Amino acid sequence: MNVERFCIKPGSRLDWKDHDPDATPGCKSKAAAAKPLLANLERLLELQEQLFAQSERALLIVLQGMDTSGKDGVIEHVMGAFNPQGVKITSFKVPTPEELTHDFLWRVHKATPGRGMVGIFNRSHYEDVLVVRVAGLAPKAVWSTRYAHINAFEKLLADSGVAIVKIFLHISPEEQAERLTARRDTPEKQWKFSPGDLKVRTQWSAYMKAYQDALERCSTGWAPWYVVPSNKKWYRNLAISEILVDTMSRLGLAYPPPVEGIASYEIPPAG
Amino acid sequence: MNVERFCIKPGSRLDWKDHDPDATPGCKSKAAAAKPLLANLERLLELQEQLFAQSERALLIVLQGMDTSGKDGVIEHVMGAFNPQGVKITSFKVPTPEELTHDFLWRVHKATPGRGMVGIFNRSHYEDVLVVRVAGLAPKAVWSTRYAHINAFEKLLADSGVAIVKIFLHISPEEQAERLTARRDTPEKQWKFSPGDLKVRTQWSAYMKAYQDALERCSTGWAPWYVVPSNKKWYRNLAISEILVDTMSRLGLAYPPPVEGIASYEIPPAG
Numbered sequence: 001m002n003v004e005r006f007c008i009k010p011g012s013r014l015d016w017k018d019h020d021p022d023a024t025p026g027c028k029s030k031a032a033a034a035k036p037l038l039a040n041l042e043r044l045l046e047l048q049e050q051l052f053a054q055s056e057r058a059l060l061i062v063l064q065g066m067d068t069s070g071k072d073g074v075i076e077h078v079m080g081a082f083n084p085q086g087v088k089i090t091s092f093k094v095p096t097p098e099e100l101t102h103d104f105l106w107r108v109h110k111a112t113p114g115r116g117m118v119g120i121f122n123r124s125h126y127e128d129v130l131v132v133r134v135a136g137l138a139p140k141a142v143w144s145t146r147y148a149h150i151n152a153f154e155k156l157l158a159d160s161g162v163a164i165v166k167i168f169l170h171i172s173p174e175e176q177a178e179r180l181t182a183r184r185d186t187p188e189k190q191w192k193f194s195p196g197d198l199k200v201r202t203q204w205s206a207y208m209k210a211y212q213d214a215l216e217r218c219s220t221g222w223a224p225w226y227v228v229p230s231n232k233k234w235y236r237n238l239a240i241s242e243i244l245v246d247t248m249s250r251l252g253l254a255y256p257p258p259v260e261g262i263a264s265y266e267i268p269p270a271g
Numbered sequence: 272m273n274v275e276r277f278c279i280k281p282g283s284r285l286d287w288k289d290h291d292p293d294a295t296p297g298c299k300s301k302a303a304a305a306k307p308l309l310a311n312l313e314r315l316l317e318l319q320e321q322l323f324a325q326s327e328r329a330l331l332i333v334l335q336g337m338d339t340s341g342k343d344g345v346i347e348h349v350m351g352a353f354n355p356q357g358v359k360i361t362s363f364k365v366p367t368p369e370e371l372t373h374d375f376l377w378r379v380h381k382a383t384p385g386r387g388m389v390g391i392f393n394r395s396h397y398e399d400v401l402v403v404r405v406a407g408l409a410p411k412a413v414w415s416t417r418y419a420h421i422n423a424f425e426k427l428l429a430d431s432g433v434a435i436v437k438i439f440l441h442i443s444p445e446e447q448a449e450r451l452t453a454r455r456d457t458p459e460k461q462w463k464f465s466p467g468d469l470k471v472r473t474q475w476s477a478y479m480k481a482y483q484d485a486l487e488r489c490s491t492g493w494a495p496w497y498v499v500p501s502n503k504k505w506y507r508n509l510a511i512s513e514i515l516v517d518t519m520s521r522l523g524l525a526y527p528p529p530v531e532g533i534a535s536y537e538i539p540p541a542g
């Protein structure tokens with residue numbers, strides 16, 4: 001699978017018409033996706049062990065998408081392949097009073113992965129140019145400065161060894177309607193049903209415009225944005241696993257050299 | 272499998288002679304363990320979803336054991352079954368200068384799981400009555416007061432809804448010798464080889480005495496210790512999955528009631 005097709009080329013425009021959330025390029029069916037997905041998940045675990053052992057680089061995965069787009073599902077079914085000890089997941093919710101006394105990147109910076117670690121952001125600093133903009137939580141004079149702040153912040157991370165991959169889970173409003181209905185009507189899913197999501201749904205086009213601006217302005221060479229067709233969960237999982245393998249394969253990962261003279265260490269008797 | 276056999280009954284003595292690290296009670300072979308292990312892992316994921324959805328209880332899993340006993344392996348192969356978003360893993364290393372300016376439970380308290388979460392301690396506050404005692408990092412007058420502090424601290428957590436399960440991964444010195452040798456001689460494992468582990472190995476009986484005291488004094492009704500035979504990795508994984516299913520099954524977990532009048536919410540058209 002060629003993952004470049006999902007990448008928003010730095011400096012290019014994004015037209016949602018070019019992105020079909022139902023598309024499954026490179027894989028025809030759920031059945032055909034099973035084997036390559038499994039192979040990717042095994043490869044991700046190997047790459048993560050080298051990332052951890054080497055402890056020179058880090059990986060930051062940013063997940064964004066409309067409600068029900070599958071952020072939680074991707075974390076469970078794709079990132080679930082990683083050794084959990086090397087993963088740090090942060091779900092960004094409504095900022096706390098303390099967080100609001102700081103700049104918008106303060107809480108985000110604290111959550112970034114250290115060397116050797118995989119960090120996953122379930123929502124992120126991008127909410128500060130998405131919900132903040134659409135819901136009018138800050139004036140344009142404030143949120144419009146943030147794209148540049150985000151790019152500079154992500155460059156700081158990249159220069160410090162953090163590989164950044166940002167993924168937009170792209171679903172259609174029709175698919176969302178089905179998923180919200182399932183949440184409303186299925187007993188084991190009802191705990192996820194939030195009436196607040198319905199209000200957000202009525203602002204769909206405003207969000208798509210806000211996403212367009214964010215992805216156009218913040219897809220950079222050091223922190224690219226990918227738009228992944230996500231109406232079909234099996235395709236979404238496969239495509240994201242491919243993007244992650246592709247990203248991690250280019251990090252120069254390897255096991256570090258062992259301690260000097262390792263072969264000469266005798267295992268002593270237990271005392 | 273009857274997991275009670277692994278539990279150190281509160282107030283009872285522990286004689287290491289009663290615990291064979293090679294034992295596999297209730298399961299004869301690796302092949303026979305595969306199916307019940309898989310069933311347990313699936314059950315753990317269900318229970319965790321209810322824990323998360325309900326958000327009234329938390330689960331704290333404390334893992335202790337000698338070097339190479341399999342703490343990392345258990346986290347990967349058993350706790351790996353959990354949805355990573357609901358898991359918080361903390362590896363306790365040598366305390367930082369800032370941590371050392373506080374009491375020994377300060378850094379531990381910060382790492383405890385909130386409601387709905389599974390917390391995993393890879394090593395823990397027990398190191399403060401183990402390595403600290405054996406390596407003489409604090410005088411007896413200091414470490415000997417800590418058993419009572421630990422019990423009071425764990426009672427505080429339990430009274431706040433945290434279910435605590437503490438697991439000692441029990442291996443023999445012979446098994447450790449094999450595993451250290453494998454780390455020394457296998458290229459992909461050499462990054463885990465630490466000469467410092469060899470010194471600790473020469474203090475084996477001092478550690479077993481320190482573990483004995485800790486497990487006898489701190490296995491309580493609200494935070495029991497389990498000694499799990501761990502020479503065979505497949506048995507260790509199966510036994511621990513059983514202990515976790517047993518613990519979580521007794522927490523009264525269930526999905527919370529949905530928002531009032533959920534059926535009457537209409538899914539609006541996307542705006």
